[in-house]
Amino acid sequence: MAPGVVQLDNFSWNRRLARYAKAGQHEKTVEFFQEMLQKGIIPDRFGFVPLLNACASLGALEEGRQAHEQIIQSGCEADVFVGCSLVDMYAKCGSIEDAQRVFNKMPSRDAATWTAMILGHVKCGQGQKALELFRQMQQEGVQPSSFTFVGVVNACVSLVTLEEGRCAHEQIIQSGWDSNVFVGTSLLDMYAKCGSMEDAHRVFNKMSSCDAVTWTAMLSGHVTCGEGQKALELFRQRQLEVVRPDSFTFVAVLNACTSVVAIEEGRSAHEQVIQSGWDSYVKVGNCLVDMYAKCGSMEDTWRVFNNMASHDVVSWNAILGGCAMHGHGKEALKQFEMDV
Known part of the structure; x- marks a missing residue:
């Protein structure tokens, strides 16, 4: 190593990766990930999450799959935050099948993970599947977030199903998200x-x-x-x-x-x-x-x-x-x- 050159440790590499992602420099984030791999440095769970978010923002499916391979090798796939980011990345990149595979393998799933799947199905034009997932989510006792309800309502829009929409509205009121x-x-x-x-005016008013x-x-x-x-x-x-x-x-x-x-x-x-x-x-x-x-x-x-x-x-x-x-x-x- 040349005199005066500071050798980055794994923590510093991951911190820089996260910093690029936080600044919205998604392309730079993916490029930096490639540089890490060339140097034999694998991100940790704190590096994988922003990396996957960057891939999702860019629609960079191949880079996301490459990151997924490294996640499996590093043993981070079972981490709920990494798993949720994988589901979200695949869904936003249009590969709902890959998202479903990751989702099915997760040992535990929080509201954010369920929401990522629901939104992914809506984006892929599968509104009915999104509503089925929402019902399954409730059966498993996971409390929906505001983003979950946005996804469910958007599924109703895609299906033009007023009755399902009114049913979702009732649940939104019961959950306290109507405000x-x-x-x-x-x-x-x-x-x-x-x-x-x-009905639109009633909500609006x-x-x-x-x-x-x-x-x-x-x-x-x-x-x-x-x-x-x-x-x-x-x-x-x-x-x-x-x-x-x-x-x-x-x-x-x-x-x-x-x-x-x-x-x-x-x-x-x-x-x-x-x-x-x-x-x-x-x-x-x-x-x-x-x-x-x-x-x-x-x-x-x-x-x-x-x-x-x-x-x-x-x-x-x-x-x-x-x-x-x-x-x-x-x-x-x-x-x-x-x-x-």
């Missing part, structure tokens, strides 16, 4: 997507605090249910609250304006989009193009379109559709050919 903003938002989103805005996500879920619910005017009324009410709208809020509001052909409301929302700095966001720009076109103002449509920093397929579909609607199809095609 949690994340659970409450998931509930009202579930009711809205299942077509029961009355009982919530002690609402964030932009909550407001957006309500606005989107009204739009989905064909109640664009109610969405706009709710947005005006939101402006009296100390809640800063985000890009998704504006997308919902602009969709509401489009659905009821409310161009003046749309222009007012457009001003707020500019003031809030969301006018450079492509999805918001697309909604503005679509809104102006369907409200009959091609001048505003072209102005927004030309001011957009970039265009995607949705942008071109919106401008082409608007021009075709107003008899300017050739003009739009000419512009498309020039840009492409």
Whole structure:
């Protein structure tokens, strides 16, 4: 070893691995793991957990499997925290079969492990399996957390099953999680997507605090249910609250304006989009193009379109559709050919 070079011990290697992960440097975390292996250093349980979390964030399935091999060799697979992180990693990387295999081998499973499996099944489009796991979890006497209930409610959304959703809602109240903003938002989103805005409003009105996500879920619910005017009324009410709208809020509001052909409301929302700095966001720009076109103002449509920093397929579909609607199809095609 060269003079002045400090040789890291295993503890220092693991601490550095965890530090990269904590800082959100997921790629660096995985790279550092590879460097550790090259030097013959295997992480301990405190290093494996952040490493697996980094793989989950990156969707790095192969690196996660490589970490799993080292976990087995080091004898850490039975550790509940490592096992939970493995389940979560496989689920988030889309390999629910691997997640299930790890889950089945675990000698003990806490609420976080069950929740990881439930969320994994929801992500993979297996809502019914997620609900079955939730019932099994309760049978084994494991108390659900707020995240568990969010996963269960999302499973109901994926299945569009209102009765299962109401059953989950009752259990949420009994467990005392109905005041949690994340659970409450998931509930009202579930009711809205299942077509029961009355239930969504009941949840919304009982919530002690609402964030932009909550407001957006309500606005989107009204739009989905064909109640664009109610969405706009709710947005005006939101402006009296100390809640800063985000890009998704504006997308919902602009969709509401489009659905009821409310161009003046749309222009007012457009001003707020500019003031809030969301006018450079492509999805918001697309909604503005679509809104102006369907409200009959091609001048505003072209102005927004030309001011957009970039265009995607949705942008071109919106401008082409608007021009075709107003008899300017050739003009739009000419512009498309020039840009492409």
